[in-house]
Amino acid sequence: MEKLTIIKVGGKIVEEKQSLEQLLDSFAAIQGNKLLVHGGGRSATQIAAQLGIETQMVDGRRVTDEAMLKVVTMVYGGLVNKNIVAQLQARHINAMGLTGADLNVIQSHKRLPNPIDFGFVGDVDKVNGKQLANLISTGIVPIMAPLTHDCEGHLLNTNADTIAGEVAKALTPYYNIRLIFCFEMAGVMQDVNDEQSVIPHINATDFKRLVDNGTIQGGMIPKIQNAIDAIDAGVEEVIITKASAIDCNKGTKITK
Amino acid sequence: MEKLTIIKVGGKIVEEKQSLEQLLDSFAAIQGNKLLVHGGGRSATQIAAQLGIETQMVDGRRVTDEAMLKVVTMVYGGLVNKNIVAQLQARHINAMGLTGADLNVIQSHKRLPNPIDFGFVGDVDKVNGKQLANLISTGIVPIMAPLTHDCEGHLLNTNADTIAGEVAKALTPYYNIRLIFCFEMAGVMQDVNDEQSVIPHINATDFKRLVDNGTIQGGMIPKIQNAIDAIDAGVEEVIITKASAIDCNKGTKITK
Numbered sequence: 001m002e003k004l005t006i007i008k009v010g011g012k013i014v015e016e017k018q019s020l021e022q023l024l025d026s027f028a029a030i031q032g033n034k035l036l037v038h039g040g041g042r043s044a045t046q047i048a049a050q051l052g053i054e055t056q057m058v059d060g061r062r063v064t065d066e067a068m069l070k071v072v073t074m075v076y077g078g079l080v081n082k083n084i085v086a087q088l089q090a091r092h093i094n095a096m097g098l099t100g101a102d103l104n105v106i107q108s109h110k111r112l113p114n115p116i117d118f119g120f121v122g123d124v125d126k127v128n129g130k131q132l133a134n135l136i137s138t139g140i141v142p143i144m145a146p147l148t149h150d151c152e153g154h155l156l157n158t159n160a161d162t163i164a165g166e167v168a169k170a171l172t173p174y175y176n177i178r179l180i181f182c183f184e185m186a187g188v189m190q191d192v193n194d195e196q197s198v199i200p201h202i203n204a205t206d207f208k209r210l211v212d213n214g215t216i217q218g219g220m221i222p223k224i225q226n227a228i229d230a231i232d233a234g235v236e237e238v239i240i241t242k243a244s245a246i247d248c249n250k251g252t253k254i255t256k
Numbered sequence: 257m258e259k260l261t262i263i264k265v266g267g268k269i270v271e272e273k274q275s276l277e278q279l280l281d282s283f284a285a286i287q288g289n290k291l292l293v294h295g296g297g298r299s300a301t302q303i304a305a306q307l308g309i310e311t312q313m314v315d316g317r318r319v320t321d322e323a324m325l326k327v328v329t330m331v332y333g334g335l336v337n338k339n340i341v342a343q344l345q346a347r348h349i350n351a352m353g354l355t356g357a358d359l360n361v362i363q364s365h366k367r368l369p370n371p372i373d374f375g376f377v378g379d380v381d382k383v384n385g386k387q388l389a390n391l392i393s394t395g396i397v398p399i400m401a402p403l404t405h406d407c408e409g410h411l412l413n414t415n416a417d418t419i420a421g422e423v424a425k426a427l428t429p430y431y432n433i434r435l436i437f438c439f440e441m442a443g444v445m446q447d448v449n450d451e452q453s454v455i456p457h458i459n460a461t462d463f464k465r466l467v468d469n470g471t472i473q474g475g476m477i478p479k480i481q482n483a484i485d486a487i488d489a490g491v492e493e494v495i496i497t498k499a500s501a502i503d504c505n506k507g508t509k510i511t512k
């Protein structure tokens with residue numbers, strides 16, 4: 001099977017001109033099949049504020065009422081996605097922007113309102129791996145925004161880490177997959193203030209221990225859980241690393 | 257050659273829930289290959305106002321400074337496009353949203369600032385008809401937002417009528433094309449206040465006469481010019497009609 005590199009990038013990296021350009025240079029340089037999943041939360045919060053819409057977060061996740069759904073549809077599906085596509089095309093990458101609604105690539109259902117009502121947030125039911133594989137096989141580079149749909153005409157806000165993990169799993173029948181979660185830090189660290197303390201390997205047992213002893217906290221917990229699930233589902237390699245290091249094998253490797 | 261129906265729809269139709277649903281029902285019912293080009297100007301004006309950005313129009317065309325480019329990227333590429341895609345998927349149409357940057361389908365250049373500086377507005381250089389035809393041949397229904405790119409990383413705002421006309425022309429080597437411009441009125445009318453006064457056929461000679469005597473004015477002039485150019489370039493049929501009549505051969509036909 002051919003290789004496929006899936007990069008998930010979020011946070012400040014996609015929302016500041018210089019760091020985005022660096023990331024896109026690195027992404028463009030990756031050889032072979034590739035796919036990008038992006039976030040855009042900071043821009044959504046900023047545009048929402050400009051529109052007089054207050055952002056409410058619970059456990060690091062956005063509560064998405066109707067007005068906020070409109071904002072994330074504009075920001076993730078439009079502003080962030082299309083600018084990445086245009087900038088990759090300028091780098092001769094045949095990028096195509098997608099939400100889960102486009103070509104019905106990701107179906108989801110609205111999360112139940114208990115225990116917390118997150119509003120128009122979608123939990124993934126099915127990724128159409130065959131459709132994505134068909135696109136990739138023709139040289140297309142999918143650029144995926146963190147939006148899915150319920151097949152009844154509604155878009156739903158969906159966590160970008162989740163999308164990256166689910167897409168990776170759905171593509172395992174077609175490709176040997178390397179999944180890289182990029183963020184501001186050098187990897188999963190023993191001490192968040194010490195860049196040198198990156199943990200090189202984490203497996204499911206390590207993960208439990210590191211959560212129990214408080215080394216892994218907050219938003220890192222679902223991120224690593226996604227990574228472990230992906231490995232369990234047959235993804236070849238999952239790496240959590242700095243955006244500037246996406247092609248040099250640094251960071252934390254999630255292993256069996 | 258197979259047939260392809262291209263629908264251009266703009267104005268209030270795509271921006272009010274009920275009229276959009278009617279349009280999407282009619283669009284979904286069209287047999288065979290199809291493609292939709294949409295506008296979204298009213299929503300862009302509204303969101304811009306909410307963001308404190310003033311809309312400036314010259315000759316019915318939007319002046320697009322950097323802030324307005326951000327708005328139209330969000331509204332056309334995100335809000336309007338992705339909602340149409342999700343609602344067509346709910347109607348079992350395999351819709352895929354595209355700007356001109358996606359798959360490099362429409363290259364343009366920034367319009368010169370003389371005589372009027374329209375800002376980030378793109379004049380179309382090239383439509384990649386082959387790429388679009390490849391998608392359509394696999395059953396994909398492209399949903400095109402009125403944005404293009406300059407191949408140097410910049411999105412540009414481009415008139416949706418122009419996009420519809422240029423896309424139609426670029427697809428003539430692959431399909432027998434019927435191009436339908438939908439708007440609020442029943443067609444080109446002798447008297448805009450009389451729904452019964454639709455002019456059934458207009459050719460290039462009629463067009464000149466109707467512009468000279470003032471029957472055709474304002475935004476209708478470039479719309480019909482686009483239509484005449486499309487016919488000259490080999491598009492089989494161009495119709496200007498009401499959105500509610502897209503599949504019943506009413507309205508104004510543009511002929512050789």
